[in-house]
Amino acid sequence: MNDIAIKLENITVRFRIPHEKIPTFQEYAIRWLKRHSVNYSDFNALNNISFSIKKGQTFGIIGSNGAGKSTLLKVISRVIRPTQGRVFLRGRIAPLLELGAGFDYEMTGRENIFLNGAVLGFSRKHIASRIEKIVEFSGIEEFIDAPVRTYSSGMVARLGFAVATDVQPEVLVIDEILSVGDIDFQKKSAERILEYYNNGSTILVVSHNPASIRQLCTHVIWLEHGCIKTMGPVDDIINDYSSPLS
Numbered sequence: 001m002n003d004i005a006i007k008l009e010n011i012t013v014r015f016r017i018p019h020e021k022i023p024t025f026q027e028y029a030i031r032w033l034k035r036h037s038v039n040y041s042d043f044n045a046l047n048n049i050s051f052s053i054k055k056g057q058t059f060g061i062i063g064s065n066g067a068g069k070s071t072l073l074k075v076i077s078r079v080i081r082p083t084q085g086r087v088f089l090r091g092r093i094a095p096l097l098e099l100g101a102g103f104d105y106e107m108t109g110r111e112n113i114f115l116n117g118a119v120l121g122f123s124r125k126h127i128a129s130r131i132e133k134i135v136e137f138s139g140i141e142e143f144i145d146a147p148v149r150t151y152s153s154g155m156v157a158r159l160g161f162a163v164a165t166d167v168q169p170e171v172l173v174i175d176e177i178l179s180v181g182d183i184d185f186q187k188k189s190a191e192r193i194l195e196y197y198n199n200g201s202t203i204l205v206v207s208h209n210p211a212s213i214r215q216l217c218t219h220v221i222w223l224e225h226g227c228i229k230t231m232g233p234v235d236d237i238i239n240d241y242s243s244p245l246s
């Protein structure tokens, strides 16, 4: 058990989906006030998933849009609580979830570094001592005091990656953000990921790109409709996977 970094036991995540489209929150509130019922159905984004990941393994998570990849990373990062099941996690986790998660778009890049750092569990003092390095890694020095809403998606990804990976975590979780960056950023972030891998971090990466899965991962989990279709060493699986064009 000592070599296990992440263990999921019978994880189910159920969402409640309204049957009819409710266009605005106001309309929803009016219906609620008038006691008009809204019909729902339940939908399992993850269906009784169990697996263990050993310390130091690097897993690629693949599968079509809607398969449950982001939901899986959010459960592991404890951003959402599973409807059923248990998650075990050893060590500090640095989650890099969907693009922009954890950012306040009205605040500047610099302010967001402090915000994100706090969410990751670092003190203000620690971030203040590291901020020049973080800004430098992000490569967006000129824009760091502009509001994040003025950033391109690639710049948001750069900043998020720079903050979350400034200190090596035991577990690093990355949801697709590598694909929005330019080639320079992809190269730089891949180097850092490989460095952390060589130093023993456990890493989970969601990517649609078989080349980056091959480059970064030892193992693959292939999700389909909230279930594990297959899971194992990267070479056994990635050939069967053709990237769904979204």
Ligand SMILES: Nc1ncnc2c1ncn2[C@@H]1O[C@H](COP(=O)(O)OP(=O)(O)O)[C@@H](O)[C@H]1O
Pocket (backbone or CB within 6 Å): 015, 016, 017, 045, 063, 064, 065, 066, 067, 068, 069, 070, 071, 072
């Ligand atoms: N907060 C939510 N409320 C309702 N349904 C959701 C929510 N989050 C995700 N889903 C649904 O769960 C399924 C899996 O979503 P997700 O994990 O984001 O898939 P992926 O990252 O593999 O594209 C999708 O059908 C999605 O619409």
Ligand SMILES: [Mg+2]
Pocket (backbone or CB within 6 Å): 069, 070, 071, 175
């Ligand atoms: Mg996703």
